[in-house]
Amino acid sequence: MMTVFPDPALAAGRHEPLGATVRDGGVNFAVFSAHATRVDLCLYDETGAVELTRHALDGPVDGVWSGFLPGAAAGQLYGLRAHGPHAPREGHRFNAAKLLLDPYAREIVGEFRNLPEDHGYPFGHPDGPFALDVRDNGPTALKARVAAPLAGPAPRASAPRHAPRDVVLYEVHVKGFSMRHPGIPEALRGSYAALAHPVAIAHFKRLGVTTLSLLPVQFAVDEPHLFGTGLRNYWGYNTLGFFAPDPRLASVAVRHDPTAVTAEFRDMVQALHEAGLEVVLDVVYNHTPEGNEWGPTLSLRGLDQKSYYRLQADDPARMENLTACGNTVNVEHPRVTQLVLDSLRYWVGEMGVDGFRFDLAPVLGRTARGHDPGSPFYAALRQDPLLSQVHLIAEPWDIGPDGYQLGRFPGRFMEWNDKFRDTTRGFWLGHGPDGTAIGRADFARRFAASSDVFRVGGAAGAAGASAQRSPLASVNFLAVHDGFTLADLVSHSRKHNDANGEDNRDGRDNELCGNFGVEGPTDDPAIRDARERARRAMLATLLLSQGTPMLYSGDEFGNGQGGNNNAYCQDNEIGWLDWPSADDALIAFTAGLAQLRRTHPLLRHARWFDAPGAARDAAGAGTPATLRWYHPDGRELREPDWHDGGVPTLAAALRDDHERLLLIANPGAASLRFALPPDGAWHLLLDSSGELAPAPVSGQEIVAPPRALLLCMAAATAPSSP
Known part of the structure; x- marks a missing residue:
């Protein structure tokens, strides 16, 4: 039962940890805002529609506002209101009329509906985003719920430790994997529980993968342009809650109870660990759903836009957009670095995961000098006693200046290697990105873990960077969520994204692919044979090359998306794996390749061939x-x-x-x-x-x-x- 407060005085609180922490017969609240003049804690009833009391937090102390509420308990709903200058042209967008989500919220209730009052400016005003909207969005805004300390042992205690040379990654969407799987109970399909179902685990074990790389599972919302279209952000690359598992990926029976959602996620990790499988999360710390200056005010923008985001140097009214998503999180700021590191530690220490794939990773290492392999964030990450033990995987590009940073990440980072993807595709399709054939030399380099990229040490000279990386730093892949599936890239010569509602303008143009003479499905036996040979040769190249292989879920049985190479909004049969049409012979072939890799150490080197001391017994x-x-x-x-x-x-x-x-x-x-x-x-x-x-x-x-x-x-x- 939730406690309702008549309006008690807020006691002095602790400045750490940030967020809401149950302790000493009450709850401690702490939030960072360097430029606010006041921060209010707003308590709501159990429906989230009625504000009960409002309390001014003490502070700031080193930018942190805090308070202790005696008698409060887990289950209490709350939000924040930040007072300060409304000076958009100076980078400040404080607006106390807008209820803000705690960036450290571990449980989130409500639904973001992109209402006009969720924005800090009135729609249609001649001053646009520079105007001030004073409507209170509290009744409909997302709320944080105070979370109880997690009970029971953390799944991390049972985590397997696969040697790096043995790792085989499997990129998979939690929901899409099981929604059409006939062997998984219908009530569980599309959920964390389904991914840990014995039928799913049996498939992963048969396939020979060691590590599941999950598309984003942190609390995400839909982009404004999707509202009213019947589409939604299916992939989840629009994170708002960095500490909360997304309830949309939980089983139907529990998805409206954030505590139960967290428990289901932890149970999934525990079950996968017990089966010897690691869990890596795709995480999005490069941007938030608040978008550019026209976007909504949901959390970081209202708390302290100038600290949390990168603003254009010559016009702080505008967001710096290095992500193509409207804004860029300012990870260079110490408190934002802390937010990211605290979130990562939570998912490892409390939720049990085994590593992370960082979306648009160069954003995390950007300083005033551009991307810096010796940046404070990388240094903090590499020395952290918990995070330094888990998998760290970079998507090594963003859209900013010098955004392509393949080979320039420090330490134990692995990196998605698009050079392997394009060379392997072109070699077996018979043409490269520019239409010319892929030569022997390029294929040889990619087969040998892209020694021209990783062995020469692109990060040499940077503070804390190594002049030479392991061959395992190259994450080799043929297809991932963003682009054609393996079946589609041998069946289509162009993208077919009309279902996304953007007149086929979205998605990557000129993606390397080839239809062998007919666009889409065909009954021509010669074309079908050529496609099958190319697909199997690519899979064999992937799993028998040096480096760390990564399969995209469904490629092992011929899953297609009808030529859609940007199915980010297709939470339907386009985006879900087509298990009813699965090719079991192709699954067996892929599993056999993984077995060959395990059997022959020469196929999975941890050191470079011919390097001093390499590959000794x-x-x-x-x-x-x-x-x-x-x-x-x-x-x-x-x-x-x-x-x-x-x-x-x-x-x-x-x-x-x-x-x-x-x-x-x-x-x-x-x-x-x-x-x-x-x-x-x-x-x-x-x-x-x-x-x-x-x-x-x-x-x-x-x-x-x-x-x-x-x-x-x-x-x-x-x-x-x-």
Whole structure:
């Protein structure tokens, strides 16, 4: 039962931790605002519609306003009102008529409906966003609810610890994974609970992935332009609550109870951990739903816009937009750094997750000098006793100046490698981004974990940065949520985003793809065969290359989106995985690739080939592993061979003291003879096209089928033939 207060005096509070904390028979409240002149704590009844009392917090002390409310308890609804200058041209947009969500809210109730009164200015006013709207939006605004301390052991206690070289990532949307899965109970579909259902876990284990990379699960709202369209922000890249799991991803029975939503999320993590699976969260600390100067006033804007956001240097009335989402969070500010780090620690320490993928990650390291690998945020992250132990994955680009930062992240960061994506696609499709063929040299670099990017150390010279990164820093992928699925990129030559309601203007133009002669589905057996060969060859390249592989959920069974390469607003059968049409043979093929990767250490190096001390055995003895490239005629490739302009067929020979492997890549439309290196007899382990069965190779040559990747092992270390 919620306690209603007649209007007690607020006692002196503690300035830390920030947010609402149950303690000593009451609740402590603390919030940061460097430029406010007063901050009010507003208590609401259990419906969230009636404001009961209002209390002025003490402060500021180092920018923090605080107070202690005796007798208050978990379950109390509240919001904040910040007083201060309304001077938009100076960067200040204080408006005490607007109820603000606590940035540290762990439980959030209500629904954002993008009402006119949610904005700090009156619609239609001639001064636009510089005008002041004095309507009180309290009855309809989102509210924070005081959360009780989490009970029971944190799921982190049971977390698996996979060696970095063993990690296989699987990017997946919590809801989309299970909404059409016939093996998961209908009442659970689309939820955290469904992702931890035994049927889901069985699929992940069969597939051989170790680490689920979840699309955003933090509390998100829809963009204003989606209201009234029947569409919604399905992907969730519009975070408002950095400490609260999104109730829209909980099972129907609990989604209206924030406490139960949190419990369901923790139970999911616990179940996945017990199955040996790690959980990585895609997190969005680069922008918020408050948008540009025309956007709503929901939280950070009203609390202290000038501290929380980056403003244009020559016009502080305008937001700096390095994200294409209207605003940019000012992570360079110490208190904003604290907000991000506190949020990350909460998800690891209390919710049990195993790491993060940072959306538009360069924003986090931007200073007045641009992106800085030695920035205070990265330094704080790397020294944190909790966060320094988990996976850190960067999307290494934003839309700002010098926004492409692939290879320039420090320490243990892994990075999404779009160079691998485009080269692998182009190699097997027969054309690169500019229409010309992908050459041997480019394919070889991507196969070898993009040594030109990570081994040379793009971050060299930056404070705290290493001159050389591990090959595992390269997160290799073929497709992710943003773009074509694997099935679509071999079935379409252009995007088909009409269902998004933006006249097909949204989504990436000129995405590398190819339809092999017919746009979309076809019954032509030759085209279907070519598409299937290309798709399997790409999957084999992904899972057998050096680096850290990442599968996009559904690619393992042929899921498509009808050519939509920007399904961010498609919370329907376009965006959900099409399990009823799943290709089980393709699942088995993908699982077999993952098994080959696990079985052969040469396919998953933690060090560079030929580097000092690389790839020695457990005792440190032996010679370093080697990687050599071969021409189809059996000789090692020479300089002219890398640029001969013909079909870029080649072979990679990997060798250490324990085994010898040979990967043969034939992207051409015709079969091709390969002379095998003179290392004795060879055994074929894999032909991605399926033409050749695993068996000993007769003689010293092999005929590689069209559009196929082959894996062979020297017979001395090969399995005995059946």
